[in-house]
Amino acid sequence: MYKFIDNRGKIKEITIARDILEDQRQLAEKNRTLLNSLGIKMIDIMGSVGTGKTSLVQKLIEHLKDNNRIVVLNGDLATTIDQERIMQYGVQAVQVNTGKECHLDAAVVKGVFDNLELKDVDLIIVENVGNLICPVDFPLGSHRRLLVISVTEGPYVAVKHPHIFAEIDCVAINKIDVAPVMEIDVEQITRDIKSINANTTIYPLSCKEGTGIKELVTELTGGWGNA
Ligand SMILES: Nc1nc2c(ncn2[C@@H]2O[C@H](COP(=O)(O)OP(=O)(O)O)[C@@H](O)[C@H]2O)c(=O)[nH]1
Numbered sequence: 540m541y542k543f544i545d546n547r548g549k550i551k552e553i554t555i556a557r558d559i560l561e562d563q564r565q566l567a568e569k570n571r572t573l574l575n576s577l578g579i580k581m582i583d584i585m586g587s588v589g590t591g592k593t594s595l596v597q598k599l600i601e602h603l604k605d606n607n608r609i610v611v612l613n614g615d616l617a618t619t620i621d622q623e624r625i626m627q628y629g630v631q632a633v634q635v636n637t638g639k640e641c642h643l644d645a646a647v648v649k650g651v652f653d654n655l656e657l658k659d660v661d662l663i664i665v666e667n668v669g670n671l672i673c674p675v676d677f678p679l680g681s682h683r684r685l686l687v688i689s690v691t692e693g694p695y696v697a698v699k700h701p702h703i704f705a706e707i708d709c710v711a712i713n714k715i716d717v718a719p720v721m722e723i724d725v726e727q728i729t730r731d732i733k734s735i736n737a738n739t740t741i742y743p744l745s746c747k748e749g750t751g752i753k754e755l756v757t758e759l760t761g762g763w764g765n766a
């Protein structure tokens with residue numbers, strides 16, 4: 540639903556039909572069924588450009604690569620920068636350049652599956668396209684979804700984007716090492732997120748300093764579900 544507010548404060552609400560998303564949900568369910576049949580887990584990481592998604596994937600790899608055969612799927616409009624960063628860890632990475640599309644979707648991810656030797660994979664980590672709005676409406680068939688925000692996005696990121704926070708039950712607040720210089724109150728952001736979704740688990744992180752990573756890894760790998 541969209542709200543138009545005119546200069547007298549008069550509000551008009553307009554609802555747009557979203558049935559096309561039902562196809563996406565069905566494709567996502569098929570992906571998850573396929574992954575389950577092979578014993579593979581998949582994590583979908585979302586968040587704006589520059590919040591530290593790739594940095595976090597690198598940290599997850601450090602923690603998980605000894606016990607898991609990992610494939611990373613890097614979604615981005617253009618470039619292979621993120622893929623190259625991941626490959627430095629000796630981990631298989633597939634870059635998906637979406638051109639003008641602001642999110643990955645279940646069909647694209649299935650296309651990647653079709654080109655992998657899935658029998659040699661335990662864990663798929665998806666870095667979704669850097670965007671805070673679109674990816675949440677397009678489930679991929681993952682077992683966990685994680686939203687990465689960062690203190691460099693300013694103090695109002697949650698209250699200005701309630702939709703994604705309402706949908707996602709695990710949020711990492713990255714770059715807490717620079718919170719003082721950004722004059723950001725991480726506890727206020729935490730309260731804002733909780734006011735939108737009281738069930739959300741929130742992990743203050745610094746990928747730069749390694750703070751909070753262990754706790755997040757335990758959370759992500761401790762409770763696989765449908766996401
Ligand atoms: N200070 C600080 N910088 C970080 C942290 N995590 C990532 N960065 C930096 O933020 C920038 C964007 O990170 P990147 O992982 O590429 O973000 P992505 O676009 O979400 O994948 C890079 O310059 C990182 O070095 C952190 O915890 N603290």
Ligand SMILES: [Mg+2]
Pocket residue numbers: 592593594621666
């Ligand atoms: Mg990235």
